[in-house]
Amino acid sequence: MMAGRGSKLHFSGENRLMAGLLVLVPLTLLAAAAGVPRAVQFFLAVGAVVPLAAYISAATDALAIRLGGKVGGLLNATFGNFPDLLIGVFGVQKGLIPLVKATLVGALISNSALILGLCYLAAGLLYRRPRFDRLEAGRHSILMMLTVAAVLFPSATALVVCRGACSGPSAGTIQGISVGIAIVLLISYGAYVAYGVLGLEGLPGRATPSAAPIVRAIQDEGRDGRQRPWPTGFSLAVLGTMAVALIPVTDILTGGVTAVTQVLGWTQVFVGVIIVANAGNVAEAYAAIKFALKRPGGAGRDSGLDLSLGIASASSIQIATFVAPVVVLFSLTAHPMNLVFSFAEISILALLAVIFTHTAQDGESNWLEGVQLLALYAMAAIVFYALPESALGG
Secondary structure (H helix, E strand, O other): OOOOOOOOOOOOHHHHHHHHHOOHHHHHHHHHHHOOOHHHHHHHHHHHHHHHHHHHHHHHHHHHHHHOHHHHHHHHHHHOOHHHHHHHHHHHHOOOHHHHHHHHHHHHHHHHHHHHHHHHHHHHHHHOOOEOOHHHHHHHHHHHHHHHHHHHHHHHHHHHHOOOOOOOHHHHHHHHHHHHHHHHHHHHHHHHHHHHHOOOOOOOOOOOOOOOHHHHHHHHHHHHOOOOOOOHHHHHHHHHHHHHHHHHHHHHHHHOHHHHHHHHOOOHHHHHHHHHHHHOOHHHHHHHHHHHOOOOOOOOOOOHHHHHHHHHHHHHHHHHHHHHHHHHHHHOOOOOOOOOOOHHHHHHHHHHHHHHHHHHHOOEOOHHHHHHHHHHHHHHHHHHHHOOHHHHOO
16 A cells, blocks of 8 residues: 555456455445444455555556656555555544554555565565665665654653653653654655655756656556556546545444454454555555566666565655654544554564665665565564553553
């Protein structure tokens, strides 16, 4: 779920699969209307989010080809993480703050370890030592570190000010810090969109790229005839329909979380990090792996692994600098949410940022790095499954 994820769900095998999964949307709505147990509603909704997110991505891809790179990039920047944003909004309305925070953290971990690990593994097995642009990867690394700083500052402050549970004036201080950081992050996101999506890299008159690399790749496939994009009207209809359908599905999903934790004994954090965060990432992971398997392009074209890195990092950036701060600001109207995270969450995020930076330094990868990233994701999943809610509460 991201800006410019580039999934290709046109009339092909994967499109038929997603079309089949769309039956879960009416099933979810019928289950909710019929009063089916909330835990069942939850898993139906999780499954329904997958095709909805995939078709939103496919529609924005088609519009990127039809309307141009900058318009396509803006559409991706707007709708890329729409499921995560809805989960955050409905979650804070229902007071499920641990779930919302865990979903945000889970999306970051999934992008940086699971998806990137699968890409390194797939590309490494096929091309032995695939290469990518170190400069572009370095920019992503800096923004990944900004992501860690955004959650580290309020969490460290809470540790000093609260010395335990935050309440009264201390809670107000932490909330004020979180709101301030949220505003700074939104400004940073605006700069990211201007630089990475609109191509405003320098002074007027200087040559700049027309759009983000992933959007350019989508346009290349359209021009080369490797895919025929949907008509503009049809793409807009799909985008609007799927976005509207996602609203009640997400509401049902968040409404079933408490039942799932009671029936299965899972914590809200585990549900958010592992299940909810990955529901909308299926199409994204498919697109990233598909790009990773591409042979390096010719002059002026981005390599497949460059695009995969762009998918993983751009999604993380959008989660951290757009979705999280918007949810924090929206939470002021319902149940206030701060940016304080647990030690386990911060430690894993920091470790992933360091590893991401390290793997980006030499401009090449291999299948072993992919296995190591997947192993790290598996270890994180074990930690979040085993620790009790009290140890994970941020």
